[in-house]
Amino acid sequence: MKNLLLTLIIILLTNCISDKTELIGHIGRPHISPNGNKIAFIYAKDASKDVWEIYSADINGENVRQLTHFTSARIKKGPVWSPNGEKIAFHADLNEGAQIFVMDSNGENLAQLTDLAGYNVEPNWSPNGNEIVFNTVPKDGKVQMLIMNADGSNIRELHNPDGQNWYPRMTTQNRIVFTSDFKEKDNYDIFSMNLDGSDIRQLTSIDGINWFPEYSPDGTKILFHSNQDDPSLSDSGNFNLYMINADGTGLRQITSMAGQELHAKWHPLGKKLIFEWHHEGAKGLHMFNLTNGTIEKIKLVY
Template sequence: MGSLKNHKVGRVTVLFVRFGFILLPCLLFSLSLAAQRRPVLPQIDLPHPYYYRELYLPQLTSGPSSVAWAPDSKEVGYSMAGSLWRQKLDSKEAAQLTDGPGYDYQPDWSPDGKSIVYVSYQKDAMELWMLDVASGKAAQLTSTGAVNVEPRWSPDGKRIVFVSTQFNKRFHIFRADVSDGKLENIVRLTGEAKSDLPRYYYSQYDMEINPVWTRDGLEILFVSNRGHIHGTGGFWRMKAEPGAAGREIHYEETNWKARPDFSSDDSRMVYSSYSGITCGSCPRMEATHSQSRMARMMTRIQDGRRREPKSPSFRILPVQPRLKPLRFPAVQFRS
């Protein structure tokens, strides 16, 4: 029995050694492949890609996301399961607008209601497309091979702003004229500046995201980390012209999803905030004067319940809302 036991042990040892000679080259080859593995979106040059992929870039969802108002405020458009849908507010039925071949996200309705600009993720790029609402025909607007997201129509329907990595693989804001279903005169509005701040989760280069037009179409509001170490930055306002100077109208540590929008009279903005909340996963909505640093919490989600001010004279609307003027006094948020 002793010789048999030793024989088995020796056999196992021999087999282990034999397989070791086979497995070791395979392991080294796998490590080599891992070292050469390309990122999911090589068009983006930012550290820690899991942050912006999960928190900023559009995601495939089983439920509605990226809700946008129709101009008449009687229906909304949204993305769901990789397609665009439209639905009247008084109906439980939704109509599908797009059906591949890519995944479609972030719709924004033109002021005349005839077109929807959106993001389509096909192959290895995110490009802008335009949908003719009446005919259902879609046309590609950009073909840069970059990551192009967050398209927003100007109030007169003649231009759009959007975020793109087509310049140096970093998030900057671009403006384009819309003519006959095509984009013309595409220009970069925001410059590129390298910061000396010790950022770990973000690039040394400043970035700009979440653009939206003022109601007069002369300026844009956006989120930028200019001058800040942590988070995606504060809220900046500038003329919608290349190289125009910007001014920060409000700061708090944002986390990719602030997505501000203006009230109909430009006097206030609404955005998603994590400021002052002990539960890091609990968002809230803020309203602030668009020309100052005054803010007031509108809603707070905590323990699965929505909490609101006791006497609000406003209503909560979907993402990217077009609000009526908010009629409650703002409180001092930051001096």
């Protein structure tokens, strides 16, 4: 009787597991909540046809939940948790351009923060959560970095060198780290500067595209993805993850997988990274353990 009961329990547990559905399609742009318990990401079953929505899940991939539901904006990207974990900012295409939005971390109380010409994209919170830095991409002209209050008020320009200036992130030392080609056209390196534009420092000097700089939680390292090892230096070619010290020294390659490893973010404890991987049509989220070098796919199920 005991053996029969145990068998039935195993069968029930197996059926419960098999009932879970895995999310399959275009999955990317992950970001980990400040407490390390959840992730936000974008998803579309067919990226060329379907509406891209923003989802959340437990960090182990369980309990997938759709957060955005507005089809008027077909593409949403770049979800980032506020430092207190209560809000998620992102950008969405709208009316021949793109604007910055914010919502509660459960998807409620959606609010549009910007109403500017062109594409206004890549929001990122200041460390205290009071401000948001972002990019504006005009129809004609160069990509610029802007900053605004967290409620969308007081929009103003940051200092912008004479180039295409991408992906601003504000540090706890009130500096901005960003990517730009102002030193060499079409060659994107990582720079930092004070908020007023003074003391610009070039942190990388690498042929290719070096994008999405992300400071480690303790401020000592910068993570980014680069195609420096791709012979063609194509923006659709091979990308790997790299790391440097905050002063630009100590370049270190983190991944060497086939395809593209992109949009890596730090776990709040600084011991792991989450990133998206594209290879031969496969797209998914992976976790890299910096302690032992292992890489594990995050299976997203609901």
